[in-house]
Amino acid sequence: MIYNIEFETLPREALEAIQLRRLQATIERVYATVPFYRKKFQEAGVTPSDIKTLNDLQRLPFTYKQDLRDNYPFGMFAVPMDNVVRIHASSGTTGKPTVVGYTARDISTWSELMARALAAAGASRGDIIHNAYGYGLFTGGLGVHYGAERLGASVIPISGGNTKRQILIMKDFGPTILTCTPSYALHLAEVAGEVGVDFKDLRFKxxxxxxxxxxxxxxxxxxxxxxxxxVDIYGLSEVLGPGVAVECAEAKKGLHIAEDHFIAEVIHPETGETLPYGEKGELVFTSITKEAFPVIRYRTRDISSLNPEPCICGRSHVRMNRVTGRTDDMLIIRGVNVFPSQIESVLMEIEGVEPHYQLVVDREDNLDLLTVMVEVGEDAFSDEVRVLQVLEKKISKNIKEYLGVSAKVKLVEPKSIARSEGKAQRVIDNRKI
Structure with a gap:
């Protein structure tokens, strides 16, 4: 289902006209109201009047996460605080968090985009949404919540954690749409099995x-x-929260970016050069409708590519391909770039292996050593040692053939890798780099 058929199916020419008009207005506003952007633009020798086409966006400097931390907490806001109705912050593990603000209109925009995302997955007014994203300063929970209410669906604000209770609520309340991280979805399935509940007996679609x-x-x-x-959904607090892009249930081939609200680019991570459609690089977003916290050419560190081809669902907006990793969680093992998602792809093709794993990186005698710890199923773990050794060698061989990197594989017993109710910790890097 398409929630906003007028804007989600706009012809390219009309969409780009809207983008340019909104971009020019945003650039004028941040130049006038955000000292950080005014200084950056002046250093780059660019004024708002220089932005005459969409291609002129490339003349503007990038914005980095560190810029947001340097202006902590409210230095990047483009409106007075009495116009800010909501404050969220990223869960940064080091240093200061990045703080983002929303006006009432921003919240309305966000709700609209999340309603679009839910509808793209197949949700409608009659559905009950089990929302297991975390509530609080993290944008996930409240983003889905407001989108569900805008759509007119019922929402269960269960948040993360207390997994056995979640299974009970699923049985009793009969939700039809599940929202959470993919790793937590698998954890839910695991716990459901432990308490004797089969997901095929629930109502999820x-x-x-x-x-x-x-x-x-x-x-x-x-x-x-x-x-x-x-279906996959994409977003980040700095740009809006969830709802920046989402897959459609019809195709599941890339995530439709809400291009009437954001301009997406893909750049070379090292040179900053803008790359053409289809080439993989770092995603960069410019918001063109946000009032409280607009971002100009924000470097996300997420690795993807853009696809302008028409989609069978009827949406006209450019699709971003699935994020394969981040430039800052990319591991370099003996000169080879390795993303956790690549290792995951290898593991998921091997029978007897569970979708729970961790990558441990050490350095001995100036050499990088990658250990892949992966759980095996109950049946496989009960096999004799020789069978497990054969499985370890098979996984190691497949990783070498697929990624070109040698890895030691360590099979561990079921449920021995720590579970996460939010983002899974996939990498433990013990190197002093």
């Missing part, structure tokens, strides 16, 4: 999963274990 990179193989695993249609 679709799930919207995001906040961490996940592979096509993990999608198949989730769909098989949870008996629902799984």
């Amino acid at each position: 679709a799930g919207i999963f995001g906040a961490e990179p996940w592979s096509e193989e993990m999608r198949q695993e989730i769909e098989r274990k949870l008996h629902l249609s799984a």
Whole structure:
């Protein structure tokens, strides 16, 4: 279902005209109201009047996460605080969090885009949405919540944690749409099995999963274990929150970016050069409707590519391909770039392996050593040692052939890798780099 058929199916020429008009207005506003942007533009020798075409966006400097931290907490806001009705912040593990603000109109825009996302997955007014994204300063929970209310669906604000209770609520309340991280979805399936509940006996028809990179193989695993249609959603607090882009249930081939609200670019991570459609690089977003916290050419560190081809669902907006990792969680093992999602793709193709793993990186005698810790199923773990050794060698061989990097594989017993109710911690890097 298309929630806003007028804007989601705009012809390219009309869409780009809207983008240019909104971009010019945004540039004028941040130049006038945000000292950080005014200084950056002046240093780059650019004024708002220089932005005459969409291509002129490339003349503007990038914005980095560190810029947001340097202006902590409210230095990047473009409106007075008495116009800010909501404040969220990222859960940064080091240093200061990045703080974002919303006006009442921003909240309305966000609600609209999340309603679009839910509808793209197949949700409508008659659905009950089990929202297991975290509430609080994290944008996930409240983003989905407001979108569900805008759509007219019922929402269960369960948040993360207390998993056995969540299974009970699923049985009793009969929700039809599940929203959470993909790793938590698999954890839900695992706990449901422990308490004797089969997802095929529940009412779920679709799930919207995001906040961490996940592979096509993990999608198949989730769909098989949870008996629902799984779609990917993309967003980040600095740009809006969830709802920046979402897959449609019809195609599941890339995430439709809400281009009437954001301009997306893909750049070379090292040179900053803008790359053409289809080439993989770092995603950069410019918001063109946000009032409280607009961002100009914000470098997300997420690796993807853009696809302008028409989609069978009828939406005309450019699609971004699934995020395969981040430039800052990319591991370089003996000169080879490795993303956790690539390892995951290898693991998910091997029978007897569970979708729970961790990558441990050490350095000995100036050499990088990658250990892949992966759980095996109950049946496989009960096999004799020789069988497990054969499985370890097979995984190691497949990783070497697929990624070109040597890895030691360590099979561990079921449920021994720590579960996460939010983003899964996939990498433990013990190197002093």
